[in-house]
Amino acid sequence: MLRDLIVKNRSYRRFFQEQAVDIDTLRELVDLARLSPSAANLQPLKYILSCTPEKNALIFPHLAWAGYLKDWPGPCEGERPAAYIIILGDKRLSESFGCDYGITAQSILLGATEKGLGGCMIASVERDQLRKDLDVPSDYEILLVLALGKPKETVAIETVGPAGDIKYWRDSEGVHHVPKRPLDEIIIG
Amino acid sequence: MLRDLIVKNRSYRRFFQEQAVDIDTLRELVDLARLSPSAANLQPLKYILSCTPEKNALIFPHLAWAGYLKDWPGPCEGERPAAYIIILGDKRLSESFGCDYGITAQSILLGATEKGLGGCMIASVERDQLRKDLDVPSDYEILLVLALGKPKETVAIETVGPAGDIKYWRDSEGVHHVPKRPLDEIIIG
Numbered sequence: 532m533l534r535d536l537i538v539k540n541r542s543y544r545r546f547f548q549e550q551a552v553d554i555d556t557l558r559e560l561v562d563l564a565r566l567s568p569s570a571a572n573l574q575p576l577k578y579i580l581s582c583t584p585e586k587n588a589l590i591f592p593h594l595a596w597a598g599y600l601k602d603w604p605g606p607c608e609g610e611r612p613a614a615y616i617i618i619l620g621d622k623r624l625s626e627s628f629g630c631d632y633g634i635t636a637q638s639i640l641l642g643a644t645e646k647g648l649g650g651c652m653i654a655s656v657e658r659d660q661l662r663k664d665l666d667v668p669s670d671y672e673i674l675l676v677l678a679l680g681k682p683k684e685t686v687a688i689e690t691v692g693p694a695g696d697i698k699y700w701r702d703s704e705g706v707h708h709v710p711k712r713p714l715d716e717i718i719i720g
Numbered sequence: 721m722l723r724d725l726i727v728k729n730r731s732y733r734r735f736f737q738e739q740a741v742d743i744d745t746l747r748e749l750v751d752l753a754r755l756s757p758s759a760a761n762l763q764p765l766k767y768i769l770s771c772t773p774e775k776n777a778l779i780f781p782h783l784a785w786a787g788y789l790k791d792w793p794g795p796c797e798g799e800r801p802a803a804y805i806i807i808l809g810d811k812r813l814s815e816s817f818g819c820d821y822g823i824t825a826q827s828i829l830l831g832a833t834e835k836g837l838g839g840c841m842i843a844s845v846e847r848d849q850l851r852k853d854l855d856v857p858s859d860y861e862i863l864l865v866l867a868l869g870k871p872k873e874t875v876a877i878e879t880v881g882p883a884g885d886i887k888y889w890r891d892s893e894g895v896h897h898v899p900k901r902p903l904d905e906i907i908i909g
Contacts, residue, residue, distance in 0.1 A: 533834045536722065537755050537827055559723075562903055566726050566877065567826060568841055571787060572886050574901045579909040598760060619908070629843060630864070633822020637756060638726055641830075645722045652757055654818060665909070675819070688755065697761050712763045714751055719808070720768040720854070 533641075538688070540640050541709065543649040544597055545610040546680030552582050552614035552648060557679075560616065563642045564635035575625035576635055577671060582614040589664040590615050594676060595655035599698040612650070612678035617661075619671040632674045639677055649682035691716075722830075727877070729829050730898065732838040733786055734799040735869030741771050741803035741837060746868075749805065752831045753824035764814035765824055766860060771803040778853040779804050783865060784844035788887040801839070801867035806850075808860040821863045828866055838871035880905075 557580040564576070581587055591612070596605035606612075616639060620628040636652050643650055653676045661673060684707055691697055691710040699709045746769040753765070770776055780801070785794035795801075805828060809817040825841050832839055842865045850862060873896055880886055880899040888898045 533722075533725065533827075533831050534752060534755075537752050540757075542757055558903065558907065561907055563723060563726050565900060565903055565906055566723075568729075568731055568829070570841075570843055572888050572898060574886055574906070577906050577908045580907060630819045630822025630825065633819025633824075634826040634841075635822075636819065637823040637826040638722075640757070642722050642726075652759075652823075654759055667909075671908075697763055699761055709761060711754060714747065714754055717754055717763070717766050718747065718750055718769060719766045719860075720856075 536641050536644050540644040541649065541686035541688070542651045543680075543682035543684060543686065544651050544678075544707075545606045545682070545684040546612055547683050548609050548611045548613055548680065550613055550681040552679055554580060554582055556646060556648075557582060557614060557616060560639045560642045563638040567634050567638045569631050569634070570629045573625045575621045575628060576631055576674075577619045577621050579617040579619065579665065579667070580615070581617070587612065587615065590617070590661065590676065593657040593661040593664070594653050594678070596653075597699070598655065600701060603701070610683055611680075613680035615679065616677040617665075617673065618675040618677065619667065620674050621671055623670055628672070628674060636675055636677060643679055647681070648679055650677055650679040652677055725830050725833050729833040730838065730875035730877070731840045732869075732871035732873060732875065733840050733867075733896075734795050734871070734873040735801055736872050737798050737800045737802055737869065739802055739870040741868055743769060743771055745835065746771060746803060746805060749828045749831045752827040756823050756827045758820050758823070759818045762814045764810045764817060765820055765863075766808045766810050768806040768808065768854065768856070769804070770806070776801065776804065779806070779850065779865065782846040782850040782853070783842050783867070785842075786888070787844065789890060792890070799872055800869075802869035804868065805866040806854075806862065807864040807866065808856065809863050810860055812859055817861070817863060825864055825866060832868055836870070837868055839866055839868040841866055
């Protein structure tokens with residue numbers, strides 16, 4: 532059931548790095564993106580895939596991880612993503628990309644979850660450096676990096692408390708807690 | 721399987737208007753949105769639900785339909801959406817909404833598809849008029865309107881031809897054809 536998949540699809544930031552994700556799996560995930568809605572059917576999004584240690588090492592240093600966990604610099608060697616899908620906007624096809632990349636990112640992450648994988652949508656990216664290291668032509672805007680792999684952490688969904696604090700946090704046993712606003716707070720009419 | 725759901729989730733613009741969608745169904749769909757990823761977990765999105773003929777009639781006139789079908793003014797009475805979910809951005813919670821509303825729109829539409837419904841994400845909206853007719857406070861930005869109902873049309877996915885034309889079109893039997901770019905064109909590295 533879709534709800535189970537959506538509940539299971541948490542943002543994971545630590546992975547069994549040694550469990551490889553193959554290129555065919557990444558292509559299947561991008562095919563889910565391809566078949567997802569696009570504003571005016573322009574389909575201006577393009578994708579760069581990475582699943583080798585060498586290419587992954589060009590991407591990882593340019594990502595920021597878990598802004599609320601001030602003492603955690605991101606996953607250590609051995610717990611890093613095994614693969615990435617980078618979502619680009621082709622500026623020759625559209626001047627703006629609206630929410631197209633949110634639509635396709637969700638399709639990809641849900642598809643990854645169904646395959647027993649997990650990941651994280653990362654918008655906090657050193658774009659100039661990433662562009663340089665991957666030789667991304669200037670026709671493409673770097674929109675989002677999806678980190679993927681076999682999750683190595685537990686994520687618990689909770690309800691936002693009366694103080695309204697939405698910051699996720701990690702407990703002493705490494706469980707990652709994510710407060711979500713209750714349904715009646717987000718439906719306003 | 722998720723792929724089946726994604727393939728089935730086409731943009732539908734004609735519906736069995738008399739087949740009502742109840743409020744509990746809409747709430748279940750928004751709960752899928754609630755459990756979807758949000759940048760920095762800010763969860764700035766809010767939702768307005770509509771599933772009565774009276775409220776629907778306040779929304780429908782402010783939507784633009786199928787830009788490429790120049791001779792079609794949108795669904796006629798009897799084939800209009802039975803329900804809407806309007807996605808708003810709460811400006812008190814975030815200055816910008818990134819692609820959050822794409823993520824949640826896809827969760828909602830996939831959930832609707834699973835329930836035997838279908839819909840269309842509409843960004844071409846007369847926002848000032850809609851705000852006025854629904855009394856949407858100025859704290860909220862109107863991001864997207866999701867039209868929902870029991871689909872009354874057939875949509876066929878095809879491959880973009882050599883000329884690169886991505887415009888959807890409707891044949892003499894009313895089938896809606898949607899050209900999608902091939903996978904090898906959208907994976908660039």
